[in-house]
Amino acid sequence: MTDARALYHATIVEHDRHPHHEGPLPAATHAATADNPLCGDVVTLRFVLADGVIADAAFEGRGCALSRAAASMLATRAIGATPEQLRELAATFDRFLHADVPAEDLGELAVFEGVRAFKSRRACACLPFTAALAALDQ
Amino acid sequence: MSVSDLAARRRDFPALATRVHGKRLAYLDSAATALRPQPVIDAIVRAAQLGAPSRSVHALAEQATSVIEDARSDVAAFLGGRADEVIFTSGTTGSLNLVAQAWGRAHLAAGDAVIVSELEHHSNLMPWQMICGERGAELRIAPVDDAGRIQLDRVSFERAKLVAVAHVSNVTGTVAPIAELAQRAHAVGALLVVDGAQAVAHLPIDVAALGCDFYAFSAHKLYGPTGTGVLWGRASVLATMPPWQTGGGMIRTVEATRSTFRGAPARFEAGTPNVIGIAGLAAALAYVRAIGDVRADEARAHAALVAAVRAAGGRILGEPELAVVAFELPRIHAHDVATLADAEGVALRSGHHCAAPLHARFGVTASSRVSVGCYTDADDVAQFAAALAKLREVFP
Numbered sequence: 280m281t282d283a284r285a286l287y288h289a290t291i292v293e294h295d296r297h298p299h300h301e302g303p304l305p306a307a308t309h310a311a312t313a314d315n316p317l318c319g320d321v322v323t324l325r326f327v328l329a330d331g332v333i334a335d336a337a338f339e340g341r342g343c344a345l346s347r348a349a350a351s352m353l354a355t356r357a358i359g360a361t362p363e364q365l366r367e368l369a370a371t372f373d374r375f376l377h378a379d380v381p382a383e384d385l386g387e388l389a390v391f392e393g394v395r396a397f398k399s400r401r402a403c404a405c406l407p408f409t410a411a412l413a414a415l416d417q
Numbered sequence: 418m419s420v421s422d423l424a425a426r427r428r429d430f431p432a433l434a435t436r437v438h439g440k441r442l443a444y445l446d447s448a449a450t451a452l453r454p455q456p457v458i459d460a461i462v463r464a465a466q467l468g469a470p471s472r473s474v475h476a477l478a479e480q481a482t483s484v485i486e487d488a489r490s491d492v493a494a495f496l497g498g499r500a501d502e503v504i505f506t507s508g509t510t511g512s513l514n515l516v517a518q519a520w521g522r523a524h525l526a527a528g529d530a531v532i533v534s535e536l537e538h539h540s541n542l543m544p545w546q547m548i549c550g551e552r553g554a555e556l557r558i559a560p561v562d563d564a565g566r567i568q569l570d571r572v573s574f575e576r577a578k579l580v581a582v583a584h585v586s587n588v589t590g591t592v593a594p595i596a597e598l599a600q601r602a603h604a605v606g607a608l609l610v611v612d613g614a615q616a617v618a619h620l621p622i623d624v625a626a627l628g629c630d631f632y633a634f635s636a637h638k639l640y641g642p643t644g645t646g647v648l649w650g651r652a653s654v655l656a657t658m659p660p661w662q663t664g665g666g667m668i669r670t671v672e673a674t675r676s677t678f679r680g681a682p683a684r685f686e687a688g689t690p691n692v693i694g695i696a697g698l699a700a701a702l703a704y705v706r707a708i709g710d711v712r713a714d715e716a717r718a719h720a721a722l723v724a725a726v727r728a729a730g731g732r733i734l735g736e737p738e739l740a741v742v743a744f745e746l747p748r749i750h751a752h753d754v755a756t757l758a759d760a761e762g763v764a765l766r767s768g769h770h771c772a773a774p775l776h777a778r779f780g781v782t783a784s785s786r787v788s789v790g791c792y793t794d795a796d797d798v799a800q801f802a803a804a805l806a807k808l809r810e811v812f813p
Contacts, residue, residue: 283760287753287811295812296748318752318768319782341782343750344812400756 286393286400287344294348299355301347304337311413312340313406320403322350324410326357333357333365338410343403345394350407352387362415369408376401423714427792429454429704440762443800445722448587448615448741448788449766451640457700461642464696469689472666481692488699489682495702496632496649497623504648504655504682505695509614510540512633512648513581515685516610517544519661520579520654527553529578532607534559534567534593535778536586539771541612545581554578561778565589565735569601577607584616588743588772588786589735590719592620599628608654614638618705618790619715619740630654636694640791641701645694648685655681662687711791715739718793725798726787729805734779743770743786746805749812751783757811758785761804 304310307325314321322340326333336357338350357365372388374380382389394404427433432452435442444452468477470485485505493500506512525531531545535558549556559572565586574580580602582593595611602609608630613622617634624632631654636645650658660667660678664687669677678684722742726733731744746754755767766786769776776782787801 283757284807284811286756286760292812319773319776320752343752345753397756400752403752 283397286397288390288393290387290390291344291348294351295344298338298347298351300337300351300358301354302337302339304335306335307337309414309417311410311417313410313413315342315402315406317402318343320346320406322346322407322410324350324353324407324414326411326414328362331361333360333362338407342406343400345391345400345403346406349388349391349404353407353411356386356388357411365411365415369412372408373405376404422708423792423794426454426708426711427794429456430792431455431458433792437762437764438760440760441796441800443761443763443797443804444790445787445793445797445801446764446766447618447790447793448638448786450637450643451618451790452792453640453642453697453701454704456704457640457642457697460700461693461697464693467692467696470692472689484692484696484699485690488695488702491699491702492647492649495622496647497625498632498649499652501680501682502649502652502655504650504685505690506633506646506648506685507644507691508635508637508646509612509633510635510646512631512646513541513610513612514544515648515661516581516631516633516650517548519658519685520608521548521552521554523657523659525549525552525554525578528576529554530557530573530576531555532557532559532572532574532577532580532602534582535561536565536567536589536591536772536775537581537583538587538612538614539773540614541581541583541610542774558774561589561591561735561775563735565591565737567593567598569594569597574601574605574607577602577605579608579610581610581612583612583614585613585619585738585740586735586772586775587615587741588770588775588784590615590737590739590741590743591735592616592738595627595629603628615740619712624649636698636701639698639701640704642694642697645691645698647698650681652681655685658685660684660687664688666690705791708791715789715791715793718789718795718798721795721798722787722789722801725802725805728802729809731805734775734781734784741786741788743784745781745784746808749808751785753812754785754808757808758801758804761800761807763801763804765801 304325310325312323320342327335336354467481470481610631613634751767
């Protein structure tokens, strides 16, 4: 039995209601947008890359609680990380959502564990990471 | 219709006994696909044991051919048309693409105009975008007002060759003024195509009274199987249309470098017919005939759904007259609504419902939608209302 209230962990709802690093980032050096044509959700991730480190990050867009919370946590984790570390985080998060593997060093992102049971909603949590990877590849 | 009739109908639909996440199923997504009653399921299983229709002459093939030709007469009776005006397709989408391609290639030229409304399902928009682009014709959009009613006075019918509208909107649940549209279209020599996907399960249909030239619908919105639909076309109009798709069953003569074709409806039914789907459609038509007029029950359920959405503080898109209620809840995304409702056993739809331009017109990217069928009862509505209350607990 799946419980949608396990999916909507209080931390996810909190990030949806009060997201971190939401808004424009005029100094951005890297940016990309990802969308889900099935639901119309769209998210843009922007980074300021300086001396091989992500000095600042922000997201903008519209979407469900899962995509907004994932974007908020992603932006928070990105600041101070290297692009390589963020790519590793994205790969770990993707593995975590799609297989029964431990959260490793996902930190707050581990609250997305409930998404595993909702196959059609995994794409929501992954959307900001898709945008982030595309931004870093620029 | 009494409560006992409704209870009896519910027993006809085995899917209603499904437990969802351990909960009773409240199926409020009939506008996407209606559930199927046992007689339809039985007819599908029986037809699966038949041979190739309209080809071979042995017994199993003859039976299959009879299934199709009897179904054609049933559809004609259901719509008020003639059997030779009934074309079997893969669904409303297939029907509308057929008109756009077969009629459009023969009749649309640069300078002509096609009119659709702002509330159309993508299936009644993109076929016209495509053929208008190919033929250099203009595609005009008739706007809708806040209620979801098409504003006929805000679109020019000048140079129009065809008008295509939904009989009932799959988002606003509003009923288009088809007879008036037919008059306006015919006054300038244009044809009227009606997308009846959301209407056939909820309104009596009479193509003669409506005055339209084409009427399209899908079996799966009418308690039948997916992959099966109908295009009714006025015989005099069908006679002016070349084939769209070519293949078996629609030819008169085939030589190595040229072919000639049969008349309607065979001309538009290339390939081995979908006997399983058509048998299911015929059984669905028999079922709706047998249960009779369910409009009072559906109207009661629909009004209760509207009230439940309002009580939860939802904003309804348009002023729905029947069948569907699309809404957004303040600060809760439609997909979160759908997932949390599912956890409570409530099946509803979220997204743009294949009507992105209409959502843009209402200033939203996605909405949630509940819809009624002949089996929707007060318990379904109560379960939906309780799910909306739970949503507020998760998203205070």
